[in-house]
Amino acid sequence: MPNPSLDIGLNVTGRRVLIIGGSRPARRVIARYCAAGAVLYLAADTYEVPNPLVRAVAWPHSPSAWRDLVSAVDLVVAVDLPAHDDPLLVAACAEKAVWLTREAAAPVSRPGHVTLVGGGPGDGDLLTVAALTALRGADIVYYDRLGPHDRLDEWARGAELVNVGKHPGHHAVPQAEIEQLLVTSARAGLTVVRLKGGDPFVFGRGGEEMAACRAAGVPVTVISGVTSAIAVPALAGIPVTHREVSRMFTVLSGHVPLSEEELAHLVGLGGTIVVLMGVGTLPHLTSGLARHGMRTDMPIAIIERGFSEQQRTTVADIETVVKVAGEVGARSPAVLVIGEVVRLAQRDDAAAVEVLANAATLSGQR
Known part of the structure; x- marks a missing residue:
């Protein structure tokens, strides 16, 4: 009732x-x-x-x-x-x-349970039904800045809310301590939700948290989330794949500079390249791609603060993007997209069709 x-x-x-x-x-x-x-x-x-x-x-x-x-x-x-x-x-x-x-009684079984929840790219409307169900049943929620958290009081009524937020170069709560908090709370008989941005298994360290729970004998469930690698470019009008233009996309972390071998493999693969956390290593990435044969006029988009009111898309090419990024003051969090599909970001529907047709022709000539 x-x-x-x-x-x-x-x-x-x-x-x-x-x-x-x-x-x-x-x-x-x-x-x-x-x-x-x-x-x-x-x-x-x-x-x-x-x-x-x-x-x-x-x-x-x-x-x-x-x-x-x-x-x-x-x-x-x-x-x-x-x-x-x-x-x-x-x-x-x-x-x-x-x-x-x-009212329904809350579970009291021991040990408790941990659910790793992907919260998507920051917009609460992109939470899945499964994510909302997990939050409604939580006794305690550990969340960080990249997951949607403005409405946690509404989604997880009665739950204790703990901010373990991380910022670039600064972790308020070290990862090992977060894992211990999850295990300790579950062993106390609590229903635990770890709310993460994007998808827990896409550069979210969800695998480490799952392993820590399993090693401690704590039941753990994973709820996938909408990843910013696809959702943020889509909101900016950029499809990561398109028939006859890009039949694959590669997602990589730009947190650490890529090796020469990795750069060469990226150029050889072709398709669309999506880089998360890549603003800091942008000069190394673009110079390396050009050094290994990528066209210097290949378009690249920097999409900052996706799904916020301050979202901004800056489009340049491999040769000029570092200079342009400096001029506009591009900062994290941002998603980088490299490939012919980026040309759609600044076109209306009619022009987009022409761009794609030309890109398909160029692709067939290479």
Whole structure:
């Protein structure tokens, strides 16, 4: 049964709300009603009361005790109620005209579980249904700056939110410590979500976190996310593949300069090259590609801050892009796209058709 205080707009600020059930099964409900400003009472068993704002009350053991208890509050939320007490609570609420609603209990099994969630390139609308489901069931969420997090209070109501954000050259929480936090939280019986930008397995160190959980015997699930390697170019009007122009694309990290062998292989492969985290190594990349035979007029796009209000696309070519990037002050986070498909970024539909036809002809001559 849905929670009326959340689903139909009931204002519980300052209202006396009685939650029935163990503190651990009711922990998410308690957190939500606390956040909504309710005055909370918890009728629980031997579990410890988990929040200093919650007042513990004795568990009723007779019809009259149930009536006395519910008559003192405005709303009763049943979370974890023994079957033999259920009719007593229903009868008491009916007699005293107190609204009764029911909420699902949170899991209490041990050990807990970790879900690595791909949050996409930053736009909350690109979260998958599976990602939202995982967030709604979380007890604790570890997130960083590249994943969507502005609406976490809405998506993961009642969960503890922990920022383990990383910035270029600075890790607020070292990777090894993040992995230990995931394991420790799961072993404490919590349902853990690690919210990451893009896809967890595309330069997201998700593989390391999965390995750490498995090594500790902690169950782990991976939910794929929309990767910026495809989504950000698409938003800028650049398809990473196109029939007769580019039948493949290569995604690489520009965090560390490529070797001469890697540069030569890239040129030899052809197709579209997508570089994540590549602004800092752009001079090395472009000079190396030209040195190994890439045309100096090959177009390249720098797409900064994808899916934000400050998104900007700068188009140049291999020969001029370093100078242009310096002039416009290009900075991370950015996605680089190298290939004939980039020419579509600045064309209308009619011109794009002509560009693609010409590119296809050139491709066939090489």
